Amino acid sequence: MPTARPDSPVDPATERGSAATATGAVSTEAATENARPADAAPVSRPGATGRPGIPVVALVALAAVAVPLVLRLVHADTPGVRAWCTVFLAVTIQALPFLALGVLVSGAVAAFVPDGALGRVLPRRGTLAVPVAGVCGAFLPGCECSSVPVAKRLADNGAPPAAALTFMLAAPAINPVVLVATAVAFPNAPRVVVARFLASLLAAIVVGLVWHRFGTSFATPVPGGRHHEHAGRPSRVDRLNRLAEVAGHDFLHAGGFLVLGAGLAATLNVAVPRSALSAVADAGFLTVLALAALAVALAICSEADAFVAASMSQFPLSARLAFLVVGPMVDVKLVAMQAGTFGRRVALRFAPLTFLAALLSAVVVGEILL
């Protein structure tokens, strides 16, 4: 919708005027309003913030009730369905606190960080901003569910999109909580921790640089920009309102896709027996590839994946490193969330790129260190 762009600069001023006087600047307001249908037309655009009417919501809500009812009717003697429900709920519930943390951070950024400030704080040159953002990932002590909404908010606030993506990829893999968990899981192989840190950071930075060079933007001009353009500083109540608003919105948005991904992960978890992997336990690069694919399919929280990797003792360490590097960056749950947050087309290019970078990075670092 390039046509919508020219509106943006005048829009804030118009809004401010009309909000203040309620009747003032009517003609400009009307003009802006008339421009909006075109602006808001692609409501059906893939997986993005649709603004549906009641029927869609009602239909999905109906399905949300009907599906479990059906499951309830058949589940008594269908252990597979029961296991699916358990894993589905488990993934969702496990992610909930981390998602809440993520949207809280996202809301705080929207409410308290001045618009565009991040773009000014980070190095001007993207080639420099990307590694800096990657290292900053060490300071978000959550798993991958937290970092998706935060990354989108950072980009909206003015951080270069490539840097925001790098932050999103690095944070769940290199933050202290995850590294300590990894060290605990591999008490006899501290090099795994170092290798995980380096390989994850490397992959995140490579993806960021590639995206910086060839990728596209997904940032939405900060809605909060208007907020900060009000005369004077916004009051504390204003800011808290804004925080609640953004956090609620981001939770509903990312959470919806999280549920989608959790359902997919549960299906793969139940349908693909882990024992099938034993066939490729000792097949060189195929083993690495198999464990990387397993990481995508299982969608295990990055705070737990080290323990799972540690227990797969039939596989070589280098393959398990690939599991640890790929998992926090690409898995079915994450791809669903990314597709929802950044748009399907971005995710379709971003996910394979990330998978490839994480895989190669793990192979290279594993070759050197393990």
Added chain:
Amino acid sequence: MTTQAPGHAGPDGHAGPAGHTEPDGSTEAGGHAGPGRSGEGFRAEWVGPLGGLVLLVVGITCLRLVQTGAYTSYVRVGMRVPLLAAGALVALLGVVALVRYARSGGHDDHPAEAAVKGSPENAPAATAGAGDPGQSGHHRHGLPRVAALLLLPAAVAYLVAPPSLGAFSAARATVTVPAPRALPYAPLKPGPDGTVTLPLREVVERAYDGRTLAGQTLRVTGFVVSPAGGRLTLTRFVIRCCAADAEPAAVNLTLPPGVETPAENAWITVLARWDGVPPSDDRPGLVARSLEVIPPPADPYET
């Protein structure tokens, strides 16, 4: 970044990100995430009463799962406090949205916009927006369609209330238990009744070493997998985070003669001795002395 430069950083020449301009950046953003919110300012992010309801349902479900203790079937016991915090936060966000809706007099718009729309001069503009599929007031707020999916886990939790993972999942998992860690293990000290209560995972780990298990009477708890003719596999899942990463710890159990073989998925506590054979397939053998069928424990997983 092109999308941002004109709107915000352009005028003052401080377009920091201008150097990062992507060739087709504006088109991309416009096609996917741009229009819905860019033109509408922060009102578009208000989730409206429906969004508030969904948030409230999710938050309450989360709190309820902790209150009933059902959450232990899905995640670690240690998640109790984070879940309480998250449930309270999400429910609060829902309440805020609903209060806001009530305050705006039942209008589904941001208060400021409600005032604008209420003015008669603005009527044509309101009509212009009516072409949206989600008119009737619901096209203004930022309730993402996909948010309705959040009702699914709540419905599953209330209507299905699935139990912790059982024999079905155990049979399909590779039995893998973390290789023995801190060898050598400390000697076991029997309690007053002469038995040692051990997690199943630790029994498996100690069986590699062997020495510490020899001669001890162990009290272990787990669920029954593939019971047949006085033998069964006593299993318990070990989880690190949630049931998605569950891995079974299992022992081959020989029941005492004359004891009725319990049904699959039944939870039992047994007093047993290690058979003294180093495990070949991660499943040491135990010989039971007595067996008691118990209700599913409050914490069905080991960590």
